[in-house]
Amino acid sequence: MVVDDLFEFNSFRVHHEPHIRVNQDICSGCTHRACTFACPAHCYKWSEERKKIDFAYEPCLECGTCLLICDRGALDWNYPVGGFGVRFRLT
Amino acid sequence: MFGGMMPFSPVAEEIIPDFWEKAPWERHVVKRVLHMVAEQSSTAMEFESDSFDSPPYNGYTLFRPIFDRWLSHEAQKAGATLLCSCLVTNLLWKGKKIAGVTVGRKKGNVRAKVVVACDGVLSFLAKEAGLRTDFIPSQMALGVKALFGLQEALINERFNLARTQGATCEFLGCTDGIRGGGFIYTQAETLSVGMVLHLDALKKSGKEPYLLFEEFIGFTPVRRYLKGARLVEYSAHLLPEGGYGMVPKLFTDGMLVAGDAAALCYTNGLNQEGMNLALASGFMAAETVIDAFKRGNFSSKQLSQYEDRLKESFVLKDMKTFKKAVSLMHTERLFSAYPQLINRIMEEIYRSDGKPRRKIGKIGWDAIKGHVSKGDLIADLLKGGRSLIW
Numbered sequence: 001m002v003v004d005d006l007f008e009f010n011s012f013r014v015h016h017e018p019h020i021r022v023n024q025d026i027c028s029g030c031t032h033r034a035c036t037f038a039c040p041a042h043c044y045k046w047s048e049e050r051k052k053i054d055f056a057y058e059p060c061l062e063c064g065t066c067l068l069i070c071d072r073g074a075l076d077w078n079y080p081v082g083g084f085g086v087r088f089r090l091t
Numbered sequence: 092m093f094g095g096m097m098p099f100s101p102v103a104e105e106i107i108p109d110f111w112e113k114a115p116w117e118r119h120v121v122k123r124v125l126h127m128v129a130e131q132s133s134t135a136m137e138f139e140s141d142s143f144d145s146p147p148y149n150g151y152t153l154f155r156p157i158f159d160r161w162l163s164h165e166a167q168k169a170g171a172t173l174l175c176s177c178l179v180t181n182l183l184w185k186g187k188k189i190a191g192v193t194v195g196r197k198k199g200n201v202r203a204k205v206v207v208a209c210d211g212v213l214s215f216l217a218k219e220a221g222l223r224t225d226f227i228p229s230q231m232a233l234g235v236k237a238l239f240g241l242q243e244a245l246i247n248e249r250f251n252l253a254r255t256q257g258a259t260c261e262f263l264g265c266t267d268g269i270r271g272g273g274f275i276y277t278q279a280e281t282l283s284v285g286m287v288l289h290l291d292a293l294k295k296s297g298k299e300p301y302l303l304f305e306e307f308i309g310f311t312p313v314r315r316y317l318k319g320a321r322l323v324e325y326s327a328h329l330l331p332e333g334g335y336g337m338v339p340k341l342f343t344d345g346m347l348v349a350g351d352a353a354a355l356c357y358t359n360g361l362n363q364e365g366m367n368l369a370l371a372s373g374f375m376a377a378e379t380v381i382d383a384f385k386r387g388n389f390s391s392k393q394l395s396q397y398e399d400r401l402k403e404s405f406v407l408k409d410m411k412t413f414k415k416a417v418s419l420m421h422t423e424r425l426f427s428a429y430p431q432l433i434n435r436i437m438e439e440i441y442r443s444d445g446k447p448r449r450k451i452g453k454i455g456w457d458a459i460k461g462h463v464s465k466g467d468l469i470a471d472l473l474k475g476g477r478s479l480i481w
Contacts, residue, residue: 003305006237006325034294040235040301040327063092063327064213068228069294082195083176090154090281091092091238091326 015084018057026074092328093155100367117278118257119148128264129434189345214352223339228290230333236285239320264430334417342394359416375400416478
């Protein structure tokens, strides 16, 4: 499967502060959890055990899909600090 | 991230003479292919022109990191100052007028008489300036793209190309019913392969874009192009797909908006344009700013010239011409029912199984029955006609 390798080919310069913050109180009331499947970098996972969204900002491709599909305003969304984030070589 | 093909634009030659001889591009596009895909069959329409094979070429594939670096060096040669790794966080205000931007650094205030916001599809600056309202998912599409390395000779052989000739392929019917499509663009030694998916449809589908991508590259015509290719990079980006109706107010006191930030991007099913509109809008923004400096006037009224220029040019004219294509591109049937229908018809036309052949009218009618209602078909034909034909 190409998908298994897809996420391995990008390089990132990760800032210690997340550029997106998730308000878990709002997420807990969400019925569709669209971020968990629509995010092309799979940054959002629903943890059944902890009843919350597990969010990793490090592999974010900075596309904005989560911001657009979240209809509850649970995200404080910014681009990473200048010089940080995903580094596309050719695309 | 960029798809993509940059359509030829004469504006570029006005900025830099012999622009396209100097610019770093990958291939010049001579061939456009549209594939309509069903589960086990596909029908393609291929257009190729000798006139696209001599300069000035009609369109180019290129890599933005390389192209942008070159263009920024040209701008610096002409006197521009380039500040990299400076994320613009806010606008600077002087009363109700915009007076520059703040970048996320110490002493990060950059004052300016006029700001041209080219901050991309999500343009937080246009929002802060009050020029746009909140987006809705149906106005946006997610593009996911993988870059595959493949020997130049193999690309030329598989796409039937020579020298720096290039091809673009679009695919309809490969998105599991989600409004959107697939694409392949040829670069010198790489293929850009990806999909564009309307966000509202993706959200409703409950599907992962990378799994849809995996399915896409498994379709027979795609799989054959990619045989032996190795993955190089993966990227994702949003595209403004709201058309003319999504274009925000383009100017205010001390600021203009250009490119994706101004939603200057459209598709009508056959053309997919954005980078040429961005370049031209940047050019017209620059002309407007030069005029503003000549008059020492940076008011909204003075800067409104920008909109006039865009309206007189192909930029807003094309977006207006294909204004109604937005509703066509939001017709679900275009992305599954119709590609399947076309393939059912084609398959019966060509199938030899000892049964007597039928004329296309009968085959077509049977292919439609039970799949698309008469009312829907007529409505869609009218929609398609209004979008593309008259």
